[in-house]
Amino acid sequence: MNNPAKVVVIGPGLIAKGAHIPHYQKDPRTEVVAVSSHSMASAKEAAEETGVPGYYDDPVQMLEAEKPDLVSVCSPNASHFGDVMAALKAGCHVLCEKPPGVSPLEAVEMEQAAKASGKHLLYGFQNRFNPASIVLKRAVEAGELGFIYHVNVTAMRRRGIPSWGSYTDRAENGGGPLMDVGVHMIDLAMYLTGFPKPVEVMGVTHRRLGHKPGVGLLGAWDPKSFQVEDLATGLIRFENGMSMSIQTSYAANIGKDEHLNVELLGDRGGAETNPFILYQEKYGALFDAKPAYLDESFESDSHARQIRHFIDLVTGKAKPVNVPREGTAIQQIIEALYLSASSKQSVSLAE
Ligand SMILES: NC(=O)c1ccc[n+]([C@@H]2O[C@H](COP(=O)([O-])OP(=O)(O)OC[C@H]3O[C@@H](n4cnc5c(N)ncnc54)[C@H](O)[C@@H]3O)[C@@H](O)[C@H]2O)c1
Known part of the structure; x- marks a missing residue:
């Protein structure tokens, strides 16, 4: 590209700004x-705050008028599908924030639309760019952990109920912590283990704290409009024999304000992403290995790295770090966890 590529952003809120x-x-x-935002006033305010020249209250109008090359979709979860489809139809490459829509149906349609358009659709799973994720992926691929037979996925917050946006609105967010923080760590776990096929899913959700007033570490939320779970847990069995346990919360009576971690248990070694550590048995001893030095290629700002990757991708300088089919797989797991929780039965995903 000689001239800078034109970018538009749909949903200019916290993550966009x-x-x-x-x-x-x-x-x-x-x-x-x-x-573009849901109202002209909020679009104008965000444009002025960020020094962006144009603002709209309709994404389709913006796409027609600006003819952008790239689109970032940062709108509330329930709008991701419509915004991604409109951007692909307009011939743009798309970086869509997590989650990939709010259902597997939406994710499949976005996947098919991206394929038909020949454009890139990348999801905002920036944790794949964390230094620990990069090194660990290499270690897994080199066989350092052997067969990974169990994974513990943790995305727990003590009182981290978002007080802005639509994170506690069932329809707008598509769910609670599972659809918000949980989706990040499930994605990371699936990425690190090579996306095995899930065959059976059991999920349980709880709402014990969010609907009551309390201390808010992410601001004061409105307990009266809290419609989602505040804790979700689950167990997944995969075709290759691997199992995965998940726990994720907006609020829980635990000792850490926030704990995001993927723990891999393999028959040759184990690992955790946060803090990053490898566990191995060698020469008759048990070892804990931590990186002593990471050079500047391990940029710690995963969002910066993700945007750079998206630009590299659309300029042909990189291969995608995630592909739409993986977003669909994540949504299938989340839907099965919610379905199991509501039906109080395990859900089979075996064909
Ligand atoms: N990757 C991450 O770590 C990360 C972090 C935060 C948020 N997110 C995701 O980004 C998205 C936005 O989250 P946020 O925290 O920035 O929320 P936010 O509420 O701060 O921002 C959303 C923005 O979208 C606008 N908006 C509302 N309805 C809209 C519509 N129908 N069409 C277009 N714009 C609309 C709002 O005015 C606001 O400007 C969510 O999908 C969230 O899951 C990802």
Whole structure:
């Protein structure tokens, strides 16, 4: 690309203003030309705050008028599907924030639309760019852990109920912590283990704290409009024999404000992502291995790295770190966990 690629952003809220817009603006290969929001007032305010020239209250109008090359979809979860489909139809490459829509049906349609359009659709699973994830992926691929037979996925918050946006609205968010923080760590676990096929899923959800007033570590949320679970847990059995246990919360009576971690148990070694450590048995002894030095290629800001990757991808300088089919697989797991929780029965995904 000789001229900077034109970027528009749909949903100019926290993540757009904190990560997407500034990282595009720092990269000479891209120029953010406009934002669109649900109201002209909020679009204008965000455009002025971020120094973006254009603003709209309709994403389709924006796509028609600005003819962008790239689109970041940062709108509330329930809008991801419509925004991604509109952006692909307009011939754009798309970076869509997690989750990949709010159901497997939506994820499948987005996957098919991306394939038909020939454009890239990348999901905002930036944890794959954390230094620990990069090193661990290499270690897993080199066979350091052997066969990974069990995974513990943790995305727990003590009182981390988001007080902004639509994170506690069932329809707008598609679910609670499972659809929000849980989806990140499930994605990371699936990525690190090579996306094995899930065959049986058991999930349980609880709402014990969110609907009552309490201390808010992410601001004061409204307990009266809290419609989602505050804790979800589950167990998944995979075709290759692996099992995965998941626990994720917005609020729980635990000792850490937030704990995001993927723990891999393999027959040659184990590992955790946060803090990053490898566990091995060698020479008749048990070892804990931690990286002593990570060079500058391990940029710690995973959002910055993700935006750079997206630009590299669309300029043909990189292969995608995630593909739409993986977003569909994640949504199938989440739907099965919710279905199992509501039916109080395990759900079979075997064909
Ligand atoms: N990858 C991450 O770590 C991460 C972190 C935070 C949020 N997110 C995701 O980003 C998305 C936005 O989250 P946020 O925290 O920035 O929320 P937010 O509420 O701060 O921002 C959402 C923005 O979208 C606008 N909006 C509302 N309805 C809209 C619509 N129908 N069409 C277009 N815009 C609309 C709002 O005015 C606001 O500007 C969510 O999908 C969330 O899951 C990802």
